[in-house]
Amino acid sequence: MKSPSRLITFRISHYCEKVRWALDRTGFPYVEECHLPPLHRLKTTPLGGSSVPVLVTEAQIFTDSGEILRHLDTMAPPHLKLYPDSPVLRQETEALEAQFNHQLGVLTRQWGYFYALENRGVMKKLWCEGVPTWEKLLFPVMFPFARYLVHSSYNVYYESAVAAYHRIQCIFKMVGDRLSDGRKYLVGDCFSAADLAFASLSAPGLVPPEYGGRFPELNQLPNEMVEQIQILRETVAGNYALRLYQEDRYGKCTAEVCQ
Known part of the structure; x- marks a missing residue:
């Protein structure tokens, strides 16, 4: 084996x-x-x-x-493929996936870290989840340096976080408009890499309970951040991403759904 x-x-x-x-x-x-x-x-x-x-x-x-x-x-x-066989639909899937990779994922990271990095206790739980013991022991020493790197590398500041949230809302509107014709998935009739990318990369803004990593509880987050999460959750795109987590995150997809 x-x-x-x-x-x-x-x-x-x-x-x-x-x-x-x-x-x-x-x-x-x-x-x-x-x-x-x-x-x-x-x-x-x-x-x-x-x-x-x-x-x-x-x-x-x-x-x-x-x-x-x-x-x-x-x-x-075949029933679990992430990219359609149709060249046209595959190109559409890959284009959306790339957009979510290069835009949405960057923005939710920038916005989310702005709030989370202010709480050392929360960051210890998030960054130390599953790491070797010796790395956990180094957290008090590494955290100030790691926080500085995140701020500088990802441009994590108040003004950039505000701008990032606005752009996240624009992407959510684009996705909501795409779903407005009643379709269940972003491309074609089955779950694809486009759906997976949107759901996973929007997750910091939605905090889905089924997330495969670890997020803080909402009561551990600043009120302003929680209010913004609730706004995103109530959108068409937010509801769609949360549904994908509920229905597909842990292998509930069937051949009848995905073919």
Whole structure:
């Protein structure tokens, strides 16, 4: 038997959640290896990756979430494929996935970290989830440096968080408009990488209970952030993402639904 692949992550990361969801959905065997930022670089840099997720298989190393999903799709059974067979629908799926990767995921990370980084206790729980004991012990020393890196690398400041939330709302409106004709999924008649990418990368703004990583409880978050989460949850796009989590996150999809 082949050994399970290694998935190197931050447990909280929504990009890691995107890959984790795809792995769980397709039944691809893996072991998740969580690390404390920026100590993950000790693992990812030798493998050719700068950040997470990184998927290490016996044959190949993948350092990009889109690349990982396309690899998993080649091994998925027909009713669990993430990309349509139709060239037109596949192109549409990949375009939406790329938009969510490069825009939505960046914005929800920027907005979410602005609030979360102010609470050291919350960040300890989020960043230390599943990491080796020695990394947990280093959290008090690493946290100020890691927080500085997040602020500078992701441009996490009040003004940028306000702008990010506005742009998140614009993307949610675009998705809601797309769903306004009554369709169940973003592309075609079945769940695809576009749906998975939107649901997972919007998760910091919705805090779905079924999230495969770890989020704080709403009562641990600032009131302003909770109010903004509630606004997003009540949109058409927010309801759609929460439905996807409820219906598909843990393998409830059937051949009748996905064919």
